[in-house]
Amino acid sequence: MNEKEIVEQINKGDIEAFRLLVDKYKDRVFSCAYKFTGDYLEAQDLSQEIFLKIYRNIKSFNNQSKLSTWIYRVSTNMCIDWKRKNQKKLDLIINNFSGNTEISDNILPETDIIQKEDRNGIRSKIESLPNIYKETLILYHFYEMSYKDISKELKISEKTVDTRLYRGRRLLREHLNKYSYGGEIYGL
Template sequence: MQDESIIKAVLKGHTAGYAILVDRYKNIIFDLCYKYTYDYSEAQDLSQEILLKAYKKLSTFKNSSKFSTWLYRIGVNTCIDWVRKNKKYSGTISIDQDRYIELLPSQNPVPEDIVVDSEKRELLRNAIHSLPEKYKTVIILYNYKNLSCKEISDILGVAVNTVETRLYRGKKLLRDKLLKPCNGGEYLWNAVK
C-alpha cells in the first residue's frame, strides 16, 4: 500500500493505519536520531517524538514531496533542536559508513588495532560534532545516510547549490580541524587515516 493511500485513510479517521507508516519508517528515523545522539535510549525517545510530531502534523502533508522526505525534514529539525538543548553530549555522531574518510579495520584485528580504530572514530566524531550545525547536518545526511544533494535539498528546504556549498565548506572545515597538530606534533588527520 502506498504512503499517500495510508495517509488519506488516516486523515479520514482510520488512525490504526498510521502503525503501517511507523513500521515502515521507524528504523530509518531511529538511525537518523542515533547519528545525532550516539545514545540508544535518547535515540529511541527522539524517534518516538518525531513519529508523534509527524502524526499530529499529518494534515499538513501536501504530497508536494515524498512522505519520507517530509518525515526526514521533521526528523532533522527535531534532532537539531535536541542537539541545541543537550550541549552536554559531545562527539555525538556515529561512524558507520563514511563516504568521506574511510576508517577500515584490519582484516585480523589485534587488540591494539581495535583500540586505535576506536580512537580514530572518536577523533572524527568530535571533529564532525564541532562543526557549525548547517555543515554538520549536511555531512550527516550525505555521508552517513547516503542521501543525494537533491534529497537533502528537499529535506532542508534549501536550494541544491546551497547543499553543495555547505557540503564543500563542511568538508573543508573538517579537513582543517583534522590537519591541526595534536599530541607530539602528529596531525589528527594522520591519526585518522
C-alpha cells in the first residue's frame, strides 16, 4: 500500500492500515520524542500520544505534502508542547528549591545556557535519588499529584508521602550543593 492508500484506509476505520503506519514510522517518532525528553519511558509515552493524535487527525492530512513530512510535523509540534509544559514544571521545581520565585523572560544567552546546564544537573540528580524519593518527587512536582493521590498510587500513608518529599528534597539539595557553577556553590 502506498501512503495515499494507507491514509484512505485509516480514514475508513481500517485498524490494520493504521498498524502499518505505526510500524513504518514508529522509530522516527520515537527518535524525535527521545531527543526532546531524554528519557526512554517518557519518550515511549509521548510516542503513543503522538500516534493517537495522528490517528485522530489523519483526516486533516491533505496529500499536499508527503505523509512522512506531516507525521514529522505532528511529532515535532507535540514534542515542543511537551518540552514547554515540562520545562515550566522543572523551572518551578528549581526555583522552589533555590528559593528564587522569579522567572525572567529577559534571559541573556549565557545565562540561558547556565540554567539549562543547571536543569540537566538537577534532572540527573533526581534520577540518581533512591526510587522511593525519586518517584514521590516526580509524582508531586511533575505530575502535580496531591498527597492524597500519591498516597493511593503508592499505597502509602499521606504522612509517608510528606516524609518522602521532605527527605527527597533534602537529598536533592545535598547532591546539588556539591556542584559549583561560575565560582559559586549552587545552593538550595
